[in-house]
Each structure stands twice: as structure tokens, then as C-alpha cells.
Amino acid sequence: MLKKNNPIKLIKYYNFINYNLIYNNTAINRYKQEIFEVSKDKAKNLESLKNSIKNLKSCDLKKNARNIVFSDGNPKSKIMFIGEAPGANEDQEGLPFVGRAGQLLDKMLSAINLDRKKVYISNIINYRPPDNRRPTDEEIKRYLPFITKHIEIIRPKILVLLGSTAMNALIGSEIVISKMRGKWIEKKFGNFKTSVIVTFHPAFLMRQPAQKKLSWIDLKMIRDKKNNLKI
Numbered sequence: 001m002l003k004k005n006n007p008i009k010l011i012k013y014y015n016f017i018n019y020n021l022i023y024n025n026t027a028i029n030r031y032k033q034e035i036f037e038v039s040k041d042k043a044k045n046l047e048s049l050k051n052s053i054k055n056l057k058s059c060d061l062k063k064n065a066r067n068i069v070f071s072d073g074n075p076k077s078k079i080m081f082i083g084e085a086p087g088a089n090e091d092q093e094g095l096p097f098v099g100r101a102g103q104l105l106d107k108m109l110s111a112i113n114l115d116r117k118k119v120y121i122s123n124i125i126n127y128r129p130p131d132n133r134r135p136t137d138e139e140i141k142r143y144l145p146f147i148t149k150h151i152e153i154i155r156p157k158i159l160v161l162l163g164s165t166a167m168n169a170l171i172g173s174e175i176v177i178s179k180m181r182g183k184w185i186e187k188k189f190g191n192f193k194t195s196v197i198v199t200f201h202p203a204f205l206m207r208q209p210a211q212k213k214l215s216w217i218d219l220k221m222i223r224d225k226k227n228n229l230k231i
Helices: 007-017 040-054 060-064 088-093 100-111 137-154 164-170 202-207 209-228
Strands: 079-083 120-123 158-162 184-189 192-199
Touching: 040 137, 079 137, 079 164, 088 100, 100 202, 100 209, 120 137, 137 164, 137 184, 158 164, 158 209, 164 192, 192 209, 202 209
Parallel strands: 079 120, 079 158, 158 192
Antiparallel strands: 184 192
16 A cells, blocks of 8 residues: 555656557667676677577577567676567567567566666567567577576576566476565576566556556566665
8 A cells, every 4th residue: 555645656656557648659769778887708708699599590580580689787686687578569670579569568677767777688589570479489498598597697686577477487387476475585597596576467467457456566576686786
């Protein structure tokens, strides 16, 4: 419950839950990746990973996609968001979350005083599935080593999994999001451990706006964890 005596939090919350009233269908063309200074090793590792994905053989997704959708945001950030797969707008722009769901994600970030300059964003799958369908289990298995390596390179202190596809790929296929969201778990990727939380994918919230109240709880947990870790 939001306290009535905190107007700032109320404004942020109501802006968030009513945001679906002002969507449009255009991609967010203003998001062209900025240049962030990172270590030579991190830059080299990210470029090597991207090239490995580009050179992946026997992938039908690549044949039908315009662009690889690798990442957006700040690779120096200690907060990483992972979604499912690119859609049509993302495929066109070559950046994750630039369509309607991306607009909502921006609003979610803004509600806890974050933006794309302060976080890092990627997807489980780097190429658009035809007709924006859910990735198959085979496709997820094929791309899982890449997103796992991606996490190892970024080394986030907070890892936010957006939706059931990201959750099932990185935590376990037997888990349901309704029971997993809003809980912190510690998980190892390679030789480091990070704090992981699951929340609903923005595209799901567009279809089920009543669930935004639960997403708001998750966002506040992320904000509080960020503050506790002094990120």
C-alpha cells in the first residue's frame, strides 16, 4: 500500500500505472547507443561475444532478422535487465526495448530514478523470432551460453529478469512467475554471484495492466536493493 502522505511516490506510481493510455506504435528512434568508457578488456569481451553471436551457424532466426539486437544502456552499470527477444521495432533499430514495451520499461525505470544511462539491457535471444512469437526451447538452449557469458562480462550486482522466458532460461523451467516474482535469490554465473529478482515483462503489463501494482512492488524492491548496495 502507498502511504497517502507521500505525494511524490503517489505521482510516480499513478504515472506508471496509467502509462498505457499514451502509447504509440513507433519505435523510440532517439535511443542511439551512447559511448561509455569501459575497460579495454570489457570492450574486447563484449565485441567478441557479439561477433560470436553473429557467426552462429544453423540459426533460422538470423536468416529472417534485419539486425542483431545485442544490448543498450551502460556496460559499466551494476544493474542489468534481461528480457525475452526482440520485436519488430527492435529488429529495425538493432536495440532492445524500443517499441511500446520499451516505452513502458522507460517509465518503470523512471519511477525508481533510473534510466538507460544507468542500467544495461539485453535479451535471452538476440534475433527476432518470426511474428514476435515466443522463442522455442531449442532456440533458448542455443542462445543460453551467450546470455550467460554476457552476464559474466557485465558482472551486475543486481540482475532483473523481465518475464517468464528470461526467468525459466536462467533460473529453471519448472518455476512459475506468479510464485517467483518479487523475491531475491543469489545465483552464480561463472565465478561471481549476483542478486536476482524476477518481475513481469512490460509487454505482459500492457496486456494485463491490473498487474502493474505487483510490478510496482518489485520496482521498489529494486530501488531499495540499489540503495542498500550503494550503487
